[in-house]
Amino acid sequence: xxxxxxxxxxxxxxxxxxxxxxxxxxxxxxxxxxxxxxxxxxxxxxxxxxxxxxxxxxxxxxxxxxxxxxxxxxxxxxxxxxxxxxxxxxxxxxxxxxxxxxxxxxxxxxxxxxxxxxxxxxxxxxxxxxxxxxxxxxxxxxxxxxxxxxxxxxxxxxxxxxxxxxxxxxxxxxxxxxxxxxxxxxxxxxxxxxxxxxxxxxxxxxxxxxxxxxxxxxxxxxxxxxxxxxxxxxxxxxxxxxxxxxxxxxxxxxxxxxxxxxxxxxxxxxxxxxxxxxxxxxxxxxxxxxxxxxxxxxxxxxxxxxxxxxxxxxxxxxxxxxxxxxxxxxxxxxxxxxxxxxxxxxxxxxxxxxxxxxxxxxxxxxxxxxxxxxxxxxxxxxxxxxxxxxxxxxxxxxxxxxxxxxxxxxxxxxxxxxxxxxxxxxxxxxxxxxxxxxxxxxxxxxxxxxxxxxxxxxxxxxxxxxxxxxxxxxx
Ligand code: OGA
Ligand code: NI
Numbered sequence: 001x002x003x004x005x006x007x008x009x010x011x012x013x014x015x016x017x018x019x020x021x022x023x024x025x026x027x028x029x030x031x032x033x034x035x036x037x038x039x040x041x042x043x044x045x046x047x048x049x050x051x052x053x054x055x056x057x058x059x060x061x062x063x064x065x066x067x068x069x070x071x072x073x074x075x076x077x078x079x080x081x082x083x084x085x086x087x088x089x090x091x092x093x094x095x096x097x098x099x100x101x102x103x104x105x106x107x108x109x110x111x112x113x114x115x116x117x118x119x120x121x122x123x124x125x126x127x128x129x130x131x132x133x134x135x136x137x138x139x140x141x142x143x144x145x146x147x148x149x150x151x152x153x154x155x156x157x158x159x160x161x162x163x164x165x166x167x168x169x170x171x172x173x174x175x176x177x178x179x180x181x182x183x184x185x186x187x188x189x190x191x192x193x194x195x196x197x198x199x200x201x202x203x204x205x206x207x208x209x210x211x212x213x214x215x216x217x218x219x220x221x222x223x224x225x226x227x228x229x230x231x232x233x234x235x236x237x238x239x240x241x242x243x244x245x246x247x248x249x250x251x252x253x254x255x256x257x258x259x260x261x262x263x264x265x266x267x268x269x270x271x272x273x274x275x276x277x278x279x280x281x282x283x284x285x286x287x288x289x290x291x292x293x294x295x296x297x298x299x300x301x302x303x304x305x306x307x308x309x310x311x312x313x314x315x316x317x318x319x320x321x322x323x324x325x326x327x328x329x330x331x332x333x334x335x336x337x338x339x340x341x342x343x344x345x346x347x348x349x350x351x352x353x354x355x356x357x358x359x360x361x362x363x364x365x366x367x368x369x370x371x372x373x374x375x376x377x378x379x380x381x382x383x384x385x386x387x388x389x390x391x392x393x394x395x396x397x398x399x400x401x402x403x404x405x406x407x408x409x410x411x412x413x414x415x416x417x418x419x420x421x422x423x424x425x426x427x428x429x430x431x432x433x434x435x436x437x438x439x440x441x442x443x444x445x446x447x448x449x450x451x452x453x454x455x456x457x458x459x460x461x462x463x464x465x466x467x468x469x470x471x472x473x474x475x
Pocket of ligand 1: 251298300312
């Protein structure tokens with residue numbers, strides 16, 4: 001991951017004051033442009049310039065063209081088996097693809113873009129009443145510039161109309177300019193997402209209805225983005241690099257361009273294709289697919305031309321209590337790579353950090369290799385002899401290979417800084433010692449071990465665990 005963008009700093013720069021002054025206008029970036037601004041204010045400066053200035057000509061021409069793009073275009077009229085194969089390949093590599101012949105009429109796409117543009121181009125006074133950055137779900141229709149204005153290191157050259165669609169679509173609150181989006185566009189995108197989730201379920205060797213049944217197809221929010229023309233595109237970004245906190249995002253972009261995805265260390269254009277919708281795998285699909293499907297970083301360049309308009313449909317259920325775990329289906333997948341995550345927990349973390357250029361998913365990743373490390377410790381001790389392992393490896397006890405049985409005991413050492421946790425003992429394998437409750441015993445142990453694990457990240461270094469290994473009979 002590249003270093004995050006950092007704000008401009010200087011001793012006479014009161015960033016918070018400038019952020020507040022900008023926020024108080026309730027007129028967004030569009031308001032700055034309407035006021036005739038000719039330079040980009042410091043709150044929008046990104047420390048790492050996106051691209052050289054000569055790349056920012058307008059209208060932007062994709063460097064690779066549609067045919068040469070590494071973001072595939074999938075024709076949804078292909079045969080089912082072809083579609084599963086194409087969607088699977090795209091989800092496993094670029095994490096992005098475009099779909100054509102998806103059933104949403106061209107006129108409806110055009111009208112959806114036009115209505116978002118109409119809203120943002122209304123007089124500032126008409127939009128003010130919608131301006132709100134309250135993180136609570138109400139009101140369900142909000143207009144805001146930079147949802148993370150006070151969290152992110154550098155603001156983006158973008159305003160957004162946000163419509164919360166679940167548990168029920170908003171009604172009178174929707175600005176008149178955008179009523180058709182809710183009534184006509186979203187039902188069709190919802191249908192398209194259902195089709196895509198069937199293909200993705202099959203691509204994961206799961207029953208066709210699996211993802212839909214697990215609430216992945218809930219249309220949670222519609223974001224109508226407006227990227228005003230930028231007087232100094234090199235200094236800022238339309239949208240900072242990020243991955244989406246969704247299962248799936250379906251994005252409608254106009255013909256201006258500027259959307260890029262990060263593939264193999266290179267920023268690749270997602271060229272506007274007339275009539276196409278852009279689809280990307282979100283973080284929750286990466287989790288449940290145990291990293292098989294990629295939630296890939298993307299960004300939007302600030303552009304001298306434009307304005308650019310896009311409409312993103314976010315699929316996830318924000319108030320779901322479901323805990324999503326990686327589904328380990330591949331024989332070479334040795335273990336779940338993430339801990340279980342709920343959507344509200346993940347969104348809370350994501351909103352707290354804002355678009356800071358850093359991966360949010362990594363926070364939930366189980367440390368790579370520690371399961372292996374523990375296994376090698378256990379292997380080395382040859383069975384019988386207790387070994388000391390440190391606290392962060394302790395939580396990996398539950399990853400012990402089925403071919404071994406381990407009996408673990410956590411022994412908190414006295415620490416002046418902290419009262420020790422009560423001691424924990426667990427059987428920690430799928431083949432626990434005789435009399436410890438078989439597989440059920442192991443599962444119970446998992447939950448006890450993970451409650452120890454949740455506190456282990458803050459445990460003092462003197463906390464240790466003792467693992468005693470008993471090779472399981474006959475394996
Ligand atoms: C988003 C996003 C891209 C765009 O809303 O998460 O990445 O083109 N949008 O506006
Ligand atoms: Ni995104």
